[in-house]
Amino acid sequence: MTFDAPAIDYAGLSPIIALTAGLVAMVLVAAFDQVRRIAPAVALLTLVTTAGLLIWQWDANVGLLNDSLQIDGLAVVFSLLIVISATGAVLLAIGDPSGDQVGRADFLALMLASVLGMVMLTMANNLVTFFIALELFSIPLYALCGTNLRRRESLESGLKYLIIGSVGSATLLYGMALIYGASAATEFTAIASGLTEGGLISDSLTLVGVGMVAVGLAFKISIAPFHQWTPDVYQGAPTPVTAFMSAATKLAAFAVFIRFFLVALEPMVAQWDVILAVLATISILVGNVGAIAQTSLKRMLGYSGVAQAGYMLAGIVVATQQGVDALTFYLAAYLAMNLAAFAAIVIHERQAGFSDSIESLRGIGRSNPVVAWPLTIAMLALAGLPPTAGFIGKLYLFQALVEANWTWLGVMIAIGTMISLVYYMRVVATIWMSPASDASLQVPAGEPGVDLEASRRWHLVIPAVIASAASIFFGIIPQPLVEFAQHAGNALASFIA
Amino acid sequence: MNAASWGWLVLLFPLLGSVLIGATFRVLPARTAGLIGIGAIVAAFVCGIAAVVSLQGEPAESRHVTDSLWQYASVGGLSIDLGIYVDPLSLFMVLVVTGVSSLIHIYSYSYMKSDAGYHRFFSYLNFFVFSMLLLVLAGNYVLLIVGWAFVGFASYALISFWYRRETATRAGMKAFVINVVGDIGLVLAAILIFRELGVIDYGAVFEKAPEVFTTTNEWTAVAICLLLLVGAFAKSAQMPFHTWLADAMEGPTPVSSLIHAATMVTAGVYLVGRSYPLFELAPAAADVAAIVGLVTLLVAGTIAIVVTDLKRIIAYSTMSQIGYMFVAVGIGAYSAGFFHLMTHAFFKALLFMAAGSVIAAMANIQNIDRMKGFYRAMPFTAAMLIIGALALSGFPGTSGWFSKDEIIDFASFRGGWYEIFAIGGYIGAFMTAIYSFRIIFRILPGPPCEEAAHLIETGHVVHGEPVNPATGEKEDVEVGYPGEDHHIAEQATGMKIGMSVLGFLALVGGLVQIPGVTEVITHFLEPTFEDSPLAAMHPSVSEAWKGLAKGAVISVVGIAFTWWLYIGRPSVPETLRRTFRPVYTLFVNKWYGDQIIDFLIVRPVKGLGRFADRVFEPFVINGLTGGTIAIVRSAGGAVRDLQSGMLRSYALLMAVGTVAILLYLLIRSL
Amino acid sequence: MVEVAFFFGAIGAIGGALAVVLLRNPFYSVLALVVHLVFLAGIFLLLLSQFIAAAQIVVYAGAVMVIYVFVAAYVGGIEEPMFDASPGLRVFGPILAAALFIEISIAVLGSSLSALGTEGVAKVQPGFGTPEAVGRLMLEDFLIAFEAASLLLLVAAVAAIVLAGRKKDAAPPAESANAGEAG
């Protein structure tokens, strides 16, 4: 039998190839005990190479392999951000007990696999790649959450994430099926044309399909009411994993969310924008009020993640290029602040015997600046106070919303932010304004991974410092980041206003 | 040098004196401070005379000079100059103020000797004189208000001069707050004037007023005048703003004599006289002034008859006398009013000084029931007291006789319902005679009380424990209240000079204004009131003399009656008191003025405060904040309950969400 | 003929599915799923997708289910009590599922996509659903997805080893259980 192999644009594909190579290499490393120690180096090398290749492909805008992938501004920008957060996570993972238990190489292999899935997802341009890439990044994450085998929470979070996640993907799959049925196509632009030509823009079949796809994605970016896994998983999973997934998952899912809804489903914006607006509102409220009175820092960040997802979703609702820009900017800012926060938490955990309770932060402001400052900056940024990137991000979102006459959603965001101040500021208050409690200092003996020197480890301090510095820097000189974000938006110029 | 420049100098000296003393109180020996104080005022007095001279040089119609240092404030057409307005009236006031002040300064030089707060006293006193002069020289209403408030402040500072006494501080607070109420009246008046006339300077205002208020008693004009009167009454302790004056006696005696008898309290009269063009356009308001004056003079008289605190008696008599002045300016007897203002300044200051010397001798006991036989103990003081009392009760020939009766004459001369002012005036005069000589007959004659006796024997006064006469509590000598060797009574030269000069003036001061003979005041003030129809008319000389005769009779009879009351039949007062118990209680409780104000104003305001503090803040204000927080928190609780940790319930919620969304979309697709 | 086959298959598939849900012993549920998959494969055949049907039987009923059986056997057949800690779910679960079913059905039946009433395009191109066709598509249009799928299997294997595989440094059950409590 004969078949004509598709033309392969290796340049465009290079980032994926690099990641795949890295992944395979990592698996090999895992196989041989004597070389395990180089695993982090391999991982970092892979990520850096990928980043380099992505930057090389900065201006690319081509479909790969019969348009099953599309490498363009959107893909490049989001992939870069994903790679950055992965890099941070890898650094934080060094010396993490979970890594040590499952074998560091395996751990990193899973992480790389996840990254690969994400990068692929940012480029996914038809339903099949969409689905497979989504699973490729989710399934390793399920495993990663469970990798701290000693802690019951870890396994529990893993299983919860897996089951709920699978329900989500099943729903997504069914929705895809319906859309495929309605449009008779799997490639995004083809779907758009299929739907319009078939006159099925507002057909029940299509709409239900869209609804189910929306649910599936909403789950991934933890939009209420599909968010409930988030706090549990954030808290239960090993902190480096949380640090990775909190930003990266959102980045990947939002990338495909943008591409699918603004390319494939662009003709029927009027049908879905209200749904998304309502979902955004719900998560803003639920996330913010849920975060109040949390005692676990990671858990609180989980809820705040829900709220932040709500803010970001607003960027899609407006269905304008500016909306995409704003969303991208916000995601980038969110990456920085989140990384800062989690890096600080990792350092703190390692010193304080894996307690991430907010109480254990009392008096840190005096005793441990390396934790206090990044965490403070992160909180201020998440709360959207100047002069941090968070402020500009909100500003950008507001502009996009007002431009598109979604002002009420902007007001919702403002209200949500007001509520959020309560818990963010409480953390800052605990850090700086309460006397140190002895509880925060005494470390459970023999706990693996406890490391009183953590605040001097370069691989922990560097992410914290860089990330928090970035949150401030882009608050004062946002223009570069704005242009960065606009690069993503421009990719869709031909599809949306 | 024209009158205006002299006027500025008049202002300058007291200010300099005050600042100088205040600034150098650490280094300056006490006496020098006193001398500086005196010097400043005397200099001001001299400049005042110079100003008069240079002003009299002018032709009558142009005897008013305005001069402005710089623009004080100017926005949106409302421009205020830092300017003065020099004319006979203001200069007249300047002379009275500076003149009396100089004497009182001299008196205080000895009286306050050995008071720990000596510098403070003279600094304040000079500042007061400065403020008073600013008040009378001010060239526009805003600056007037400034002076107005400054004298209020000075009076506050001096009333609570012995701030160790809670009674004193409370009295000071009372005086200040009531005066601020008056200030508000003035402020609103000024604003209203500006709104109606578009100007704020005296000259301009008086020019434009007739053009704007074409008909008499336009409500705006009346409103302006009434607001002015609020200020005037508050400052001059007229009803219903009179309650602060009696308490103001907490201050050192020279203060009572200067501020609360001679000068500040008469500012209200000056204000009305100064704004006469407005008042003549709103006769209704003028009548209000007169009526209030009348009521006050009667009420205050009744109180003065019954109270037993020496200084308070004189204080109430002051209120009563100011009542006369208000009647005068109210009915248009301007020159008479200001004449009485002058004479009153003389004899009332004198009375206070004498009283002060007695009180000193009594080791600060002010209750006249305890005083007896000071005639022999302190002949000089006694003489001064008698002179003062004579003048006050309008004994023929004394200054009070001429001035008071001129007012009453004018009232009866205007006739019509103005007669009641005449009648009331005579009644008041009778009462005046009674209370002034009540003092004399109670404390001078008879067997000396122990203090007096001690003074006679040792030639020196008792060294009583310094106590607060009001509460009887021990005094803290260091914060300024007389030290051990304070009781120099009348021996001190300073006091002698002060008293004797004033005594002389109280006796002969009236001669400047003998009807038909010397009408100096009238002529002097004429240019100010030249275009006032009321000022133009005079009772004929004969009528004037008739009136004086009546007055003479009343005062003599009154004095005689008083003699009979306290010397002839000492039992009578007691029987009277018993027979007219209710009336007596009413009088002795000062017609319950304090209680009424307390009930009407103080309590409601305090109640409001309590309400705001106890109810409004916790429930409403904090409710707004706490309430929102509570709502959010409870919502958070709900979310957390939903987050049961049960995986299947998570799935359930997802399913619910999905079903709901699909439902919406299905409906949407129809 | 086709109808009969369809309903036969449908009943079998649904029956299997219900059995999976309702049988209380996990072990039986696994077997029930196998049954379900077999019948489903039959229905796949009706949809002209022989290759998928075959894959279904071989990969699924064959390979995957074996893992299930092992695990089910390893962890032992835990009889779960019929009465549920939270009876609410017992009630609402089925109701919601039913609601979802109805909604999708309405969507399908109410759709204006007229073709739904038909058996699909009259004559599909020859060899539709044959291994060749699928293979060609997979290597032409969906190469990347194919690669991804293979990687996915690899990763899944790694993950399984990571989680279930015995590590020399992994703590023996007993004490780690305590650790579990402690954590």
Next chain:
Amino acid sequence: MAIEWYLVLSAMLFSIGLAGVLIRRNPVVILLCLELMLSGGALAMLAFSRLHGDGDGQVFVLMVLVVAASEVVVGLGLVVAMFRRRIPLDVDEMKELRG
């Protein structure tokens, strides 16, 4: 045989699977129910693929099989790990993380 019927069948399987996830407590069984949901999706895919006579759907289903397999493997891995840690295999018992 009209395609609708296949779709209705797939919807039913999907729902049954969902119901199973909601009412069963043994993670192993829940994984089985997830399989049901996926196969529901797969059936729908195939039905449409037949409808349009277009092979993409079939490829898709193949991918679904792979995905399902991987999920199962990881899921069972977790189950085994939990079993090893003596953690009761009952999702209602997994309440360490809550609130």
Next chain:
Amino acid sequence: MLSAILWTPLVFGLISLLVPRRFAAWAAGAGTVVTLILATIVAIGFDPSGGLQYVVDVTWIPGLGINYSLGIDGISVFLVLLTAIAWVPAVAFTASRGTDRAGLFYFMLLVGQTATLGAFLAQDLLLFVLFFDLMIVPFYFLFGIWGSDRDGVTASSATVKMIVFTLIGSLLMLVGAVAVGVISADGGQLTFNMADLAEAGLPSGSQNWIFWFFAAAFLLKMPAFPLLGWMPDAYRVAPLPALAVFSAVLSKVGAYGFLRVVLPIMPDATELFQTTMLIIALASIIYGSVMAFTKLDLRLILGFSSVAQLGFITLGIFALDSTGANGALLQMINHGLVVVPAFLIVALIAERTGSEEIGPMGGLAKNAPVFAVIFLIVTMATLAIPGSANFIGEFYILNGVFNTDVAIAIIASSGVALAAFYALRMFQRTMHNPLPEGADSREISLRDGLMIVPIVLIMIVLAFCPQIILGDTADSVDATVAISKEAAQ
């Protein structure tokens, strides 16, 4: 030039954060002094009729149409100067007493100054909003870290309350500001330059809701009745030097915002809601005064008195009358000048009596005549005794309101009497009456005198010629008021 003023404090703040602690105070002090000098130079070089001056205008975020544009006009010139003045004694006082973690303290304090100056200088709406939000952050730390738990109020809880509630308004304002820009750009070139926005003119429909977004922010910041729930606790815990500048300057930014943003950009809405705002202001006056003479805690007395004062200021602004607005602006500066020494005096009193409750106090004047006199002057200025510049401020305000609504003017004037009462009460209960046991009546030290007296002297100078300020402000203010006047027609 303006950039220099704006960033000097920040730079020195960083320096004092980095240098060894014993130099920190010097660095901070130098920073404030340099700022003061620069501000003075600008104020002297200011041309009353020159409109907007020293303009700096650079694109900052072209992507969002935000410019870094500064400028100074009659409305802001003296507020900038006030800010520059107020910080000097605050730093000096802290330095003289010494503080824990000095570097951080001065850093925060000076960041606060930069932010405040920024709010006054910003000519780009979003820049203004940014600085407006930024202001609160350093004070959150200052109050929280160096604050003391008093009367059962913990510093952290009080500060969280404060920042949350003041930012509620700010966030709405952010939305409002964006809306202003976008709506008036109307698809065209997006700009947030205030002047251009005023030019463009907003459709009155959108003005009406945007107005309240801004009003919420400003009223909360002042704070005005009934939005002052956060104020008492924050005042209770705050460290006094920081509180002095906070109360003196930051509260004014709210009022300034009305003049700078609301009146010119939303004239129709201003016109529409004038009465509402007047009533709110009136309520603040009455409530503030009443609370001020009910409370016993000196901080709260001053706090509520500034509520009342800001009520007056708001009243003047919304009289929409030249005299009223000018009076309001003058009053902002006067009140700022009064509050700084007032709070420092409170600190001195606390040092002498160990308490800030006037209940058990008294007699401090005994051995401290100079101290007493200084306090007396401040008190008199607080109650706006005629002859003080404060009086002229209130006089013009009342005049303006009188032309707008006589009834409100008359009721408002009662606030003056209440002010007299609470201010004197505060003075007497501390300085007069018997000296209780344990309190030590100590004369003010030369060092402390040097911090307070200069400001008192400025007050006296202004008392002799408020025209110094009014002369410069009049033109700009009149222009602003004129806009909303036109809207009325």
